[in-house]
Every structure is written in C-alpha cells, then in structure tokens.
Amino acid sequence: MNIQNLIRPTIKALKPYSSARDEFQGNSDAMVFLDANENPYNNGVNRYPDPQQKGVKAILSEIKGVSAKHILLGNGSDEVLDLIFRAFCEPHQDNVISLPPTYGMYEVLANLNAVEIRKVNLSETFQPKVDAILEAADAHSKVLFLCSPNNPTGNSFSTESVEKLLKTFKGLVVIDEAYIDFSTEKSWLTRLEEFPNLVITQTLSKAYGMAGIRLGICYASEEILKVLNTIKPPYNVNELSQKKAIELLNNKDLAKKQIQDILEERAVLISDLATISFVSKIYPSDANFILAKVDDATKRYNQLVEKGVVVRNRTTQFGCENCLRFTVGTKEENEELIKNLLLISKS
Ligand SMILES: *Cc1c(COP(=O)(O)O)cnc(C)c1O
Numbered sequence: 001m002n003i004q005n006l007i008r009p010t011i012k013a014l015k016p017y018s019s020a021r022d023e024f025q026g027n028s029d030a031m032v033f034l035d036a037n038e039n040p041y042n043n044g045v046n047r048y049p050d051p052q053q054k055g056v057k058a059i060l061s062e063i064k065g066v067s068a069k070h071i072l073l074g075n076g077s078d079e080v081l082d083l084i085f086r087a088f089c090e091p092h093q094d095n096v097i098s099l100p101p102t103y104g105m106y107e108v109l110a111n112l113n114a115v116e117i118r119k120v121n122l123s124e125t126f127q128p129k130v131d132a133i134l135e136a137a138d139a140h141s142k143v144l145f146l147c148s149p150n151n152p153t154g155n156s157f158s159t160e161s162v163e164k165l166l167k168t169f170k171g172l173v174v175i176d177e178a179y180i181d182f183s184t185e186k187s188w189l190t191r192l193e194e195f196p197n198l199v200i201t202q203t204l205s206k207a208y209g210m211a212g213i214r215l216g217i218c219y220a221s222e223e224i225l226k227v228l229n230t231i232k233p234p235y236n237v238n239e240l241s242q243k244k245a246i247e248l249l250n251n252k253d254l255a256k257k258q259i260q261d262i263l264e265e266r267a268v269l270i271s272d273l274a275t276i277s278f279v280s281k282i283y284p285s286d287a288n289f290i291l292a293k294v295d296d297a298t299k300r301y302n303q304l305v306e307k308g309v310v311v312r313n314r315t316t317q318f319g320c321e322n323c324l325r326f327t328v329g330t331k332e333e334n335e336e337l338i339k340n341l342l343l344i345s346k347s
Pocket residue numbers: 075076077078079103147151176178202203204205206211214215216
C-alpha cells in the first residue's frame with residue numbers, strides 16, 4: 001500500500017499557507033506578538049487560536065490512548081471528511097464507495113467535490129457485502145467509507161468484514177466511529193499501526209455532548225495526516241471551541257456517567273417501543289439511537305410532530321422503508337415520546 005500514489009497530484013505539489021502562528025512556535029508566555037495583525041487588547045479571543053490545537057490533542061491523546069501525532073482536528077468531522085476528499089479524490093476522475101443505508105454526508109461531499117460515489121448496499125442484516133464492495137472498486141477507488149456503528153441502522157460492522165476490507169481494498173478505508181462510545185465493540189484505534197490505509201473519524205458531537213462547538217477528530221498515520229495538514233485551513237478550530245473542549249474533556253467522569261445513563265435509557269426505550277402496536281420491528285442498536293419499523297413512517301412522524309416530538313423519518317433510505325430513528329433522550333424526554341406514541345396508537 002503506497003499512500004503517496006493515492007494523493008492527488010495537485011495536492012502533492014501544493015505549498016501550504018504558512019500562518020504567523022505556524023512560523024513562530026515557541027514558549028508563548030514571555031513573547032511580544034506583533035506578527036499577526038491582531039488587536040493587542042486582551043478580551044480572551046483577540047489572538048488567533050492554536051492551528052495545531054495542542055491542548056485539545058493532549059487530552060484526547062490521554063483519553064483515547066493514541067499519540068497526538070496521530071490526531072488531526074476539524075471543524076466537525078464533516079470538515080475532516082471533506083479534507084479527505086480534497087486530498088485524495090481527483091474531481092471527475094476518482095471515485096469513492098459508500099454502503100447505504102448510511103450517513104448522508106459522504107454522498108453530499110462526493111457531489112460537492114465532483115467525485116463519483118459508488119453505492120454498494122448493506123446486506124439484509126445491514127452488514128457490508130465484502131465481495132460486492134471489492135468488485136465495485138477499481139484503480140480510481142480512493143476511499144471506502146465504513147460507518148460503524150452505522151447511522152441510521154445502529155449496528156456495528158463485523159470485525160472480520162472490516163479486517164478483510166482493510167487488507168484488500170486498494171485505497172483509504174475511513175471508519176466513521178461517531179457512535180463508538182456507545183458501542184460494545186472496540187474502536188479500531190488500537191489497530192492504527194497495523195493498517196497504513198486506515199483512517200478513523202470520531203467526534204465530540206455525540207457522546208461527549210459538544211455538538212455546538214463543532215469538533216471532529218481524525219486518527220491516521222503521520223503520512224496521511226501530513227497531507228491533510230497541508231490543506232486544512234490554518235485556524236480551523238476556533239479558540240472558544242478549543243477552550244470549551246479542554247474544559248469539558250477534563251471532567252472525565254461526566255461523559256462516562258452520561259454514556260452509562262443513555263445506555264440504560266436505551267434499554268428502557270427499546271422495551272417500551274416494543275409495546276407500541278404499530279411498531280413492527282426494532283433493530284439492535286450499538287449507538288445512542290434506535291431504528292424501528294412502523295406501519296406508516298410518514299404518518300407517524302407527522303402525528304408525533306403534532307404532539308411536539310420530533311424524530312427522524314428514514315423511510316426514503318435504502319432498506320429503511322417505514323423506519324423512524326429515535327435518538328435516546330433523557331428519561332423524561334423518552335417518557336414523553338412513549339406517552340405520545342401510546343396516545344397516537346389508541347387514536
Ligand atoms: C453525527 C455524525 C457525525 C458527526 O459529525 P460532526 O460534524 O462531527 O458533528 C459524523 N458521522 C456520523 C455517521 C454521524 O452520525
């Protein structure tokens with residue numbers, strides 16, 4: 001696997017913008033900074049943020065057990081995914097592979113970057129069809145997106161399938177682990193060194209409760225991150241987001257406790273959903289949401305909205321006909337959902 005051969009020629013030849021903060025790096029406390037045309041009067045945000053987000057990376061490195069040199073941060077994981085497209089996929093020439101039903105951003109980003117997206121549907125049990133994926137790939141297939149646990153189905157992909165794809169697919173394999181903290185499966189992070197084409201994305205938006213600050217995480221080899229660092233906007237994670245992330249990540253027990261509570265609530269929600277007459281199937285979930293099949297998803301969605309409860313209607317997605325996706329909320333929110341589902345079912 002030669003990563004260099006996967007990079008777009010344009011990107012390989014690119015000289016990155018060198019920001020003031022890139023050019024001078026040193027102990028900042030004693031220095032007088034007259035290099036970035038900032039307003040000198042301190043209000044907490046008058047200085048440009050750290051382009052390499054060292055404070056956030058240090059904590060993440062500790063929490064996740066991964067060296068900071070294997071971490072790149074983005075303005076949400078959506079930015080990280082976009083950087084991967086721009087670094088590796090030549091418009092109108094290369095292609096990527098995604099496995100519906102899955103997260104919609106892979107397709108949006110492919111379209112945005114004028115890159116063909118090849119879709120290989122998941123199996124009946126929402127597992128990757130390894131042989132069909134490898135058959136769909138050609139010399140221009142630069143990226144394979146595996147979302148595990150998968151959104152909107154909620155299941156994790158089998159270790160054997162992912163392993164086979166990592167070993168056989170000739171481009172990058174991006175494993176989107178947005179929901180990994182809710183999963184019973186282990187993260188692929190521990191196997192980063194083993195697979196040079198492995199890229200893992202995670203986010204602070206879900207389990208860590210920071211969707212509002214937009215902080216996405218990419219873990220990969222230094223070789224891959226070097227390319228992404230070359231093209232990322234220098235100050236892509238703002239100062240307020242970095243500060244808030246450090247503050248909340250330092251409160252280590254908080255997320256752990258909340259994840260525990262959400263998992264307990266998920267179990268309650270699953271058994272409560274099973275009592276609703278028009279719910280015909282509840283899919284196993286390794287995430288903080290539950291996919292369920294109902295008699296008429298659009299009708300039930302609208303009835304819930306009328307009652308003041310908003311869920312996600314996934315009925316147009318492949319394999320998700322008449323499916324609603326329920327995010328696990330607080331105990332009170334889930335009770336409100338169930339109360340209204342019961343009311344609707346009796347009307
Ligand atoms: C929610 C979600 C994300 C999160 O993206 P951010 O931009 O980090 O908020 C990424 N991937 C999947 C599959 C998701 O469901």
